[in-house]
Amino acid sequence: MKTIAVFTSGGDAPGMNACLRAVVRTAAFNGIKVKGILNGYDGMIADNFIDMDASAVANIIHKGGTILKTARSKSFFTKAGQQKAKANLTKNKIDGVVVIGGDGSFKGALEFSKMCKIPFVGCPGTIDNDLVGTDYTIGYDTAINTVIDAVDKIRDTAESHGRVFFVEVMGRDAGLIALRSGLASGAEAILIPEIKTNINALIKKLKSGRKEKKSKIVIVSEHDDAGGAFKISEKIKLALPEIDIRVSVLGHIQRGGKPSCMDRVNASRMGYAAVQALLGGKKHTMIGIVNNKITFTPFAKAVKHLQQPHPDLVQMMEILS
Numbered sequence: 001m002k003t004i005a006v007f008t009s010g011g012d013a014p015g016m017n018a019c020l021r022a023v024v025r026t027a028a029f030n031g032i033k034v035k036g037i038l039n040g041y042d043g044m045i046a047d048n049f050i051d052m053d054a055s056a057v058a059n060i061i062h063k064g065g066t067i068l069k070t071a072r073s074k075s076f077f078t079k080a081g082q083q084k085a086k087a088n089l090t091k092n093k094i095d096g097v098v099v100i101g102g103d104g105s106f107k108g109a110l111e112f113s114k115m116c117k118i119p120f121v122g123c124p125g126t127i128d129n130d131l132v133g134t135d136y137t138i139g140y141d142t143a144i145n146t147v148i149d150a151v152d153k154i155r156d157t158a159e160s161h162g163r164v165f166f167v168e169v170m171g172r173d174a175g176l177i178a179l180r181s182g183l184a185s186g187a188e189a190i191l192i193p194e195i196k197t198n199i200n201a202l203i204k205k206l207k208s209g210r211k212e213k214k215s216k217i218v219i220v221s222e223h224d225d226a227g228g229a230f231k232i233s234e235k236i237k238l239a240l241p242e243i244d245i246r247v248s249v250l251g252h253i254q255r256g257g258k259p260s261c262m263d264r265v266n267a268s269r270m271g272y273a274a275v276q277a278l279l280g281g282k283k284h285t286m287i288g289i290v291n292n293k294i295t296f297t298p299f300a301k302a303v304k305h306l307q308q309p310h311p312d313l314v315q316m317m318e319i320l321s
């Protein structure tokens, strides 16, 4: 293994830069050249490769986003796109690739492996935490801390006005951001796609809550089966017109910001392990951390299932709210 490529792909996540830094510096330590690919798979197709040495990743460990930029590539899922990508990897003499991204990025790598034999190793970078084979994905910890910071602020104004707030958080099809941040911010209700939302039960809950506390927070995961925060709040307004309701959609604020300590350390461990894995002959595998140990999960398995919320957390949410 003389030269490896590294790129970030899909939705950015805080900690991607820390992971990239670890990949580049571990490779340099082992005498391997690194080429960074700009703009994810699109950059692979467009031959957007840059040389990266250890100093190219100085002062980035604390930065959100990704210095390599990212994209959700459509072209990479076409035969023509993949042929160009393969030709560019060959032209740049790439012996192995580290992809930092989420399930879409690993699905792309898996599809590509049918026509290109260059080994790919993945580091899970997504705020959603929705991959099998790791307790935490890079960016999840920062995102949930961003959410609780925002909800704490919303709680102040909700309390002053005696209002009920529906706060919508990201997570695509996974309710893990909603569940954990809802627990941490003491939300009165948490609606997640993994559990069917019962609007009547929610109405009852909002009606029968502690009398002295008029303000309430309902955390809604963006793809809840009953709809987003606006749609659900409309139903509640109709049933409980006496309640003063507001909606706050947190949106992309959840993807930005300085990575937390946990994300920086996990990302560094995963980036380091990814290079070791390539050197050890691994391919089409995602690096994870389970019970504080580095693990390897084939892409095919990592992308197949969503992490289900822990039943204890779900039961606890009901009792504590």
Ligand code: F6P
Pocket: 011, 072, 102, 126, 127, 128, 170, 171, 172, 222, 255
């Ligand atoms: O996968 C990360 C994520 O932030 C999801 O939580 C969200 O549904 C999606 O990306 C939004 O993607 P985009 O920024 O492309 O609109």
